[in-house]
Amino acid sequence: MSDQKAEHHVSEKGYNDEKYDIERSSIVLEEEENSPIPEVAAIVSNKDDPSTPVMTFRFWVMAVLFSILLSFFNQFFWFRTQPMTITTLVIQLLSYPFGKFLARVLPAGPLNPGPFNIKEHVLVALTANCAGGTAYAVDIIVIQKVFYAQDFGFLANFLLILCTQMLGYGMAGVLRRYLVYPAAMIWPANLVQVALFNTLHKEEELAPGQWSRFRFFLVATFAMFCYQWIPGFLFPVLSSIAWICWIKPDNLVLSQITGAGGLGFGAISLDWNNIVAFLGSPLIVPWWAQVNIALGFFLIAWVMVPIAYYTNLWDAKKFPILTPHLFQENGRGYDVSAILTDNVLDEKKYQEYGPLRISTFFALTYGIGFAGLSSMITHTWLYHRQKLVAQWKQSRDHSEDIHHKLMQAYPEVPDWWYGTLFIVMTIIAVITCEVWDYKLPWWGVILAVALAAFFALPVGLIQAITNQQPGLNIITEYVIGYILPGRPIANVTFKTLGYISMAQAMTFTSDLKLGHYMKVPPRAMFWAQLLGTVIAGLVNLLTANWLLRTQKDVCTENNALFSCPSANTFYSASVIWGVISPNRMFGSISIYNAINYFFLIGFVLPIPFYYLKKLYPQSWLEYVHIPVLLAATGMMPPAQAYHYTNWLALGFAFQFFARRYHPEWHLRFTYVLSAAFDSGVAFMVLLSFFIFTIRDAAMVDWWGTRSDLCPLEKKPYYPAAPAPPKPAA
Template sequence: MSPSLQDEVSSQEHSQDASHYPVDEKKAPVDVGTEAGNFESGEEEEESIHHPADKDDILTHTLHLQDDPTLSSLTFRTWFLGIGLAVFGGTISSIYYFKPQTVVVSTVFVAVIAYLMGEGMAMVIPRKGAIGRWLNPHPFNIKEHLAIIVMANSASTAALGIELLAVERLYYDAKLNGALSIFLLFSSQMLGYGLGGLMRKTLVYPKNMLWPSNIPVNNMLETLHRPRAETRKPLKVFGFVFTAIFLWEIVPEWIMPILTGVSIFCLANQKSAVFTNVFGGASGNEGLGLFSFCFDWDYISGGYSPLYYPMESLISQGVGVILCIVVFSGVYYGNIWNAQNFPFLSQVLFSENATMADQLQWNQTLVIGADNRIDKEALALVGLPSFAATYAVNILVSNMSISAGIVHMLLWNWNDMQAALSAFYPSNLKRKFNPKNWNLTFWKSEATVEPNEENYDPHYKLMMSYKPVPNWWYSLVLVLSVVIGLICLYKGDSTLPWWGFLVSCLVAWVFLLIFGAMQAVTGIAFIIQPIVQLIGGYIQPGNPVANMYFCLYGYNSVTQGALLCTDLKLAQYGHLAPRVTFTMQMIGTLVGAIFNYIMMNSIVTNQREILLSVEGTNIWSGQQPQQYNTLSVAWGGLAHELFSVGGRYEWCSLAIIVGFFAPLPFWLIHKKFPSLGMNNVNTSVMIYYVSYLCVGINSSVMMFFLLGFASQWYLRRYHPNLFIKYNYLVSAALDGGTSVIVFIMSFALFGAAGNAVSFPIYWGNNSNGNYDLCLYTD
């Protein structure tokens, strides 16, 4: 244990009989504002909530502003459960990565399992004697719980590096040795952590950086760890909702899958391909799901509950989805890009010269030479590849939303972002390069920096009681990641030069700043992979392998930086000591990367043929590495031919320019007519959702918005007390109960541990076609 962590431990009081929130005056919790969760409140609380749409209500009513710094977070339980769940998260996230349906390890699921196991250890392990005092010093508390969640979260997202390693083995017959592979994963993960940690003042501390996905988790933790006398009613609500959804999910997931998407239009006409494309959506890549009703919370939420998205975000998403249906239908039935020659929804490359359905896929093996570069002669023979038109639209609007997002954040959130940008002002750069100013202030602790009470999250004030993480910790992580990354690139024959790697790091820094802030404000994690691969494709043309490595560091680092900031905000809301958070994140990431690699190596070795097949099986699928390979070939190998001016998909690149101007009309209208509410329209989110329905199961979209608006508009506006007390608690219970039962069914029924157990086929389980009984189309 490092000296700083030892100081952290020694500063905490370990009392065998300490309760979760001690009432001893000598150990009184620090209180800097309204205490959340007064579940017995009446008219006085109702009067105190004047603006239910204000972020301050979330930060001061839904989440408590009370902390007890004496609660111990680093105990035997923390290390045992944290490392154990990190091993589980790293293993299961790799397994899920190679599944037919994309699944994520939910934070709520981790939180529920950690709570059950932590309380179980506190009850079972003796508390007497020296060993008892070490293993079970006090009741399981919220700080231990939060530390375990942070460690497990850090390991529970599959590293993009395993995708690159899988693609190299599957498509290029290249295999890095084990040590080099693990260091590659380490460097790509930690690079994002270093960048994200140095952006804390911009992406974590301000109150506008809400990170909405954390609120249900923190709200649930507070409820679980308050004294039972205060939380009897909310715990009953949580338990009832958790149990109800746990039992209910068996029905739509296994017994009656038609409930995944009930389409009145498809039931009325089961012989129309048009109806399937527009109204179907209960099966993967089936249709757009217009007017379908979904009763499966697993698909409605998917780990991103509609109950926690801010209202302005829901509005922008809803407008985007409506436009998506219009644009997709217009492009396909207008036969733009020869759309009707290919499937309505698909993500693979197709041959423009194909005449038979079984010859549609483009043959990359013939075009990519032994040096992993594009063979121009073979390309002339085979021809350029084509996309399904809807997937081309996805690339186009993704790029457009990225440039729109940059302008949107500069227009609407400039005050929040200038803390990160100010370091690059000429005056500051001049001062930093002046030897007279080299007093190492950069490396000093931030403890002397007082928070801005107007712009900073009120929970940050409570964090001033703890030793902060110095900037040099994150700087060291960043420097080591860059050095290790460069070694891996050259030892692994990546074909990406050192300067290309540094450009990818710069791209990651810019995009993390912009889209990390976007995710913090809206709750939406943008997929910026296309534009990162576009940049890599133009600086290294005709080189798909180099493009994969460029994307690894330019895109994965953004994802990892956002994950770090998410957990930093989770810890800030829960008042976990910053140095404990840092340690949990670093150890969790290292453990997760190791087990990511172990499972990837095993699966790719044993399931190679299945992963290379188009269909896969009901247990294994190579859909994600296939998509990664496809984009690397298109962008890295053929960017000039496909996407430059004059190319078939030139507007996929030109859309970037259009995106820079998209937010301006809404901003100008708001300046002239502020009462119109144009500030609630996030142009980049709206554009991003214009292609939202390009993949997967879409029958859940209508229910997502119905429930989201019911929560964030009706309940929040007309019943603010109910909203504050129960909205995020119910959201956590729904996600938690669903995650637990889906995990159990994955192994017991769906074949994760062997053969699947199928429910008998009948009208409610049309497993031989589309579950919503729409016409089945290839």
Template sequence: MSEKHDFENSCVEKADIADEVSLEETEPENSKIEAVRLVVPLTDDPSLIAMTFRFWVLTTFFSILGAATEQYYFFRASKGNFSIYFVNLASYGIGTFMARTLPTKKWTVFGHTFSLNPGPFNIKEHALIGIGTSAAAGSAYAMYTLSVMDLMLQHRINALGSMLLIITTQCLGYGMAGALRKYLVYPGEMVWWPTLVQVVFYNAMHNTDEFRNKKMIRGWSYMKYFWVFCGGMFLYQFIPQLFAPMLMYFDWICWIKPFDYNYWALFSSMAGGGAGILSLTFDWSAIGGSNMWMPLSTQLLGYAGVILSYWIIFPIIWLNNIYDAKIFKAALSPSLFYMNGTRFKINSVLNPDFTLNEEKYAANGPVTMTPMYALIFLYSFIALGSCVTHILCFHGAEMWRTWKSAIKSTDEDIHQKMMKIYPEVPQMWYAILYVAMLALSMLTVEVYDLQLPWYGLLFAAAIAWCLTLPIGAMVAITGTGPGLNVITQLLCGFLFPGKVIANMTFKCYGYMAMWQCHKLLEDLKLGVYMKIPPRAMFVAQLWGACVGAVFNYIVMIIIIDIKRPFLDGSVQDPSGLWTGASPQVYWGSGLIYGALGPARMFGKSSQYHFIYWGFLIGAILPVIQWVLTKKFPSVKWSALNITLIAGGMSLYPAGLVIGVICGLAVCIIWQWWLFRYHKNWWSKYTFILSAALDTGAAFTGLFLFLFLQGGLHPKLVFNMPSWLMNYYTPENDNAPYLGVNRCGAAGHQWQSGMLEK
């Protein structure tokens, strides 16, 4: 896709800046891929030790920090980011300090000799820390299922069952990777494009003289530059996150008519509000540093989808009350409602085993949803269908040639040849891991009453096996590919209707098996480029996944126990910061596909039966583009990627449409103006500045939760006094306003804009 070519061009432009090893034209053998030749050096030092005492200490530390930070933001309105660039920079500084100060004495334990300080902090050790941390620094997908069960069903399975669910879903795909590495890692054509950015970063830092002598503004070193801007953002974020929450939801147009129902629906961006048209935000975690370096075309198409969906289609639906949009009193909500607009409470129609009681459901009447939430499913189906046909139409021939060349070629990739001096991970290790995780998965679903029978789990695993190889080839070669979350939920909805927990569990195992397999394969490719011993890679990945699982769970339990009323939707957070939007969206789709079933929600008798046309629409549009390309070859029709546009259209299923204007402004400034007219400046500062800002913002959120919002102790709670930018009444009902953004009437006591009675 176009992202691949953008990346190839950026690699060429950044080659000198990154100080990678340049190759002579007379080099006898090199990679077949130009971007790889420009970025990945043909050098290796087998004497460097990757798995050291420093690795274990730093990987564990950053894994805990990353897992806790990401899980914290899982429940927040704005999504912070634990940047891997921060890990790379911080671990470099700490690692070199440890290399200078730790004792070099050698120890012998059970015949094995080791040292706490085997020598200088080296590039392989550094890269392995980043790889291990990346396996942990996220919110495990199983946290959706566990948090939804806890918040919406008041059903918390014990710690052992929770840990088994998290670890098995995280590690099942790792076992699959062993069988697929021959096809998706070893061939040189399987590039896995994001790894090249990491290769540039590590080689730039460990080109010691250049890195130490490289000066930023005011003669600052790389590390000083990072920490200055990280610290500045850390302090700044206290303003929108604590002192003035209105700066997160700066819905200025809504102030014209704050008690008008239509203005609230169109211009409010706060939770439970509307489309946030022309809304501003001054919270960096709502903007994100990725706007500074993601390909311009990718971002513009995504923002075009957001504007088309929320600024054009939604106003038409709302103002004309299409599908009774105004009756729900929640313009953008992932919740389900009865036909009269009251919120559907699933607990009242469930059996004791959490399956749907058909008689109780029929007695209460049919359930529906907001029109925009229904359209989210349509857009998702369009994205999935268009992704497949776009790849086939515009990259199919190229992929097929590449695939045949990779499989049939007797010329082994030069980097894979260089890896042969290291012992490979035996196939049996992966097989044992997979069988163990599959057995534990079946034990988990059967013992802990997750409604999914063991054969249902095997079917989810079979889906992952069937699709991981072809989709993995797409991702490795082109840089993009579809996920299995929609397909798995849809299939499970037909197989096990009325079982919401089964649907969420099936989706979790089927989707994550493929995703985690691709994640490990991508890191294995990074290991090949960095010449890290495969067995060290195997251990690092598993260690990071396990550490991350433990601290994801701990942080989830702490936050739910403290913030439950805000997260389950029973009480609105006056600051608008705690919404539980992510689990509520997951719960909404779980209700639709699981408890009620796609046959009931999207069948012929449903008013939303049209969403299935999304598959056909998505499949046809790229074909039309391909035909136009043949007829008008001077126009690059493939650049109009339907998948990216549809992805933008479905980007905010729970509302909170914040950061659009400011994010787009950052994108245009960095990816168009600076990249085009000040390319040297862009290349020198963009990645490190992005990492510094994201890291500072993430640390602010974590600090506030631990020390000012009861994270460490219930007494450590500070409530910011009410003032202009943090307005609320003593009763906490925010009368006469709905939220700190001063947009919307409390209690829905509107002065105008309502339907005529």
């Protein structure tokens, strides 16, 4: 869960704990020139062999195979009501024995140039990493087909995915001088991957009876595959056990507070897929980061939301307590099609049908998002201004450490490669939006790209040091909502071009830094990343089209398995920011006008904590991190409250208890266990889909398959009222 990652220096204790883990799993370095950054020197090798083969036949086989599998699985799981993501960590683990197998069975020669080496392994993982995330533009395609009855065809859809996923890569050509080459730009998240690569390629010294990591991975994967049939098919109630609510299920307040669809107090999940569905694996997020997430969740979801709801703020009681759905003033569902003409807001129809209302919780999440964005600016200035300035100067001087010196052995990617990629993708974006009716003019495309380019370097500086990536999604939809109100598809297209182009630039740059650490030739990295992105875009689109065509009522509440919670939230955002526009939704005429004050609240909030921390050093204030607190509930919606509580419980068990009291086991097996659980669940879900779901077969109805055990955990979601009749001529 990248949005949840906290700053690397959030506390001295957390920093030292993470550095301790890195040091204990690192390779042994000789006393000679090394990185000036201690945590980098502890884990990244200061030696290299430029003759090591990289883009071998083995690489191409594994890169293409794993990119196809990873992009298909993750896009498939994205549609599910309980989505999940197979991380690149799984590919890192699976590709290692597969690479060794190919090295053993292929005939010696050009196809098999010696043992499977660590650089091949890194390049396979880099390719899969570019294929691992579902293309953000798929959301546009889904809401067009499902909610706006619009389909521009395969070519338009693929070009939109291609340009939005690859436009940011062209920016990386400029960013690498400031975010990859300097030693000061450490990209802390990459150090975990470096540790895993080094661990896998070291010969394990096993005591008698001790299991290897790979054996542990296989056994844990099989165990989770077998277990997952219970909550995933035979006994689904185990996915969300709202046992307190069961005491008196007809009590509305009890259901709202303890139900799985409400605040989830006391709700338990015994389903790994459900726990990691929105937040990722709690086994790999450091405990100090989870503490910040926990504080933010408790304050926002269990303090602010119930106070706002039960004081009836903004007519809260007319709507469910936690929902991203859209409503009329009377609490009925909002029929967006009733106010559109050719997918553009019709002012007359809007005045007749009435204003849009959202749940108080949904409105507050936008306010928290506003506060989180502005608090990031203040926090970065207060806590990191001196470091950022120093590192910016160091970046400009191109000061070299041992790793940058070693990389001089390889030809660098020419600037014109990046420049050409940037220009071509921008042209494709303009042509796509002009030829097809996205209602985003050419200057809108240029503005979106300019916003992404403008924010790329400052965001990169923050992420390279703090592991945080401030998102541009709110800013982009806010800006275009004012400039082009009433155009939902133009709004989400602009948001995707602006937000995802910047995010993809960060992905590419982060991968370049990983290759920099592992001494992978830059040109090999360039082509590997493009390969993974093109494969992923094609597979994502094919998979999405297949599910949209074959699944009845897909992405609606009528399809229990494939209700697409993320797409529904994306659609709601397209209505709020695109159709209704921010001026009507949050302007002076709106009941939600106070939400704008969250910008100011977020901007001011870090200031008192900063000065209190200076007054009381080494106190609990060391742990307070306002941007992380505010970003904690960034996945709500579509995530529910009980997802957080169960996620945090598992995080405590492994990242606090196991780490403190069983450090050797934790260091050796925790990451492997996380990857194994993801793999076991993935195999079970796919097998059950092809055996049962695709044939419309299901488990026999019994108490353990019921979804209405707490029937009042949500207020009834009334259907949308029809559009008012047209006045007589």
